[in-house]
Amino acid sequence: MRAHAGERPLSSSGDGPDVLVVAGDPGDAELLATTLESAGYRVGAAGGAAEGMARLTTARFDLVVWDATLPDNKDLARGRRLVLDNRPPVLFLITCDYLHTLLPELGGGAEDYVTKPFRAAEILGRVEVLLRGRRTEPPSGMPRYGDLVLDEVTCRARRGARPLDLTPAEYRLLRHLLVNAGQVLSKEQISRHVWNDFRASEAIEKLVSRLRQKVDQEEPALIHTRRGFGYVFGRPGT
Template structure:
């Protein structure tokens, strides 16, 4: 389906899912609480420390947890040392790009995901919606897909059809961001802050997009496109 860039996306149908937010930054917690509430979720618990978050998980029932990955006790809750993996809800981690490598070892296949800081509310809603859909019908629970393009966050690998893409970390983050926002144009600033956590010059972004396009679009149809003067988007070409 082609997105109309002049229309605002409709909020997801959440069915009133209960969310726990575990984050030290009260401003970030307030932003997430407001954003999720407006989208139809119920933020029924908050915590400012990892220990408090684990305590709330053991005492209450939640459908999703938004967890600050810089807090201690991360590996305990992710690996089920205090809560059995099958008994805990999916985790959506908050982390900065430079610390992403510390998070990858605890990501579970399909049950967990992450967004990078600075937090973008549209991405939080998109990732939350995907986590709450449950396992992918194909059984590949760690994968995100568009057409024949597949990204696996559990291994940080991507392929188009059966061909591995062999992406660098920056290329993988860029492709992941484009895929999470498929059919939507992302500005250079949005891309820069997601990939590197800071704004970088236009030529650095253009070179990164060019390298990624060379790896992804060897087959037809091309999936990565330029909207001149606005940015880049992933999807099928618009007629």
């Protein structure tokens, strides 16, 4: 893959997936590149939205890390949708002030986000989850509980024949609950897993409530509150 003038060429000490970093802040761009390269990814970079789109239309990448606060995002559907044939998964970087503009546009499986300032471990974790959705797994490997099934290839879920329209955070929470079925998970445990940091109780309660509304439309209910302790997943009495 050849780099255009002014672009950072792909570089890495490994042979991992190709990741394009689109970030205007030099400090963010350098931290992202160093973090990803140290994990074995091949990294290319663009300093703006227009430059990023140009690279995506002329070269193949396995994943994009895209700063949703770039000034020229407004010329590209405000940076919320990257409309390309066979476009790779996108990890958006965004500040809390802009988060409400991004969340309605996120789709399960192909997009996720982290808030700035971000941490290296969180970036690597989100990248791994998004790339995992591009890999092929046998259907027998799908996590399930009764009639609830998670498809880790597409990062989607269904209960019986009914698909669940989950946000990335809801999917991460549901998977965490399912793989720990029967165990009480505290709000702190849930917050650390879903967001990689601690959130207020109200934020966790709202997330659990939204997920419960989507999952527990049928009987039996699977998400239960243990007051003073946290939440537990599974059929009552199991």
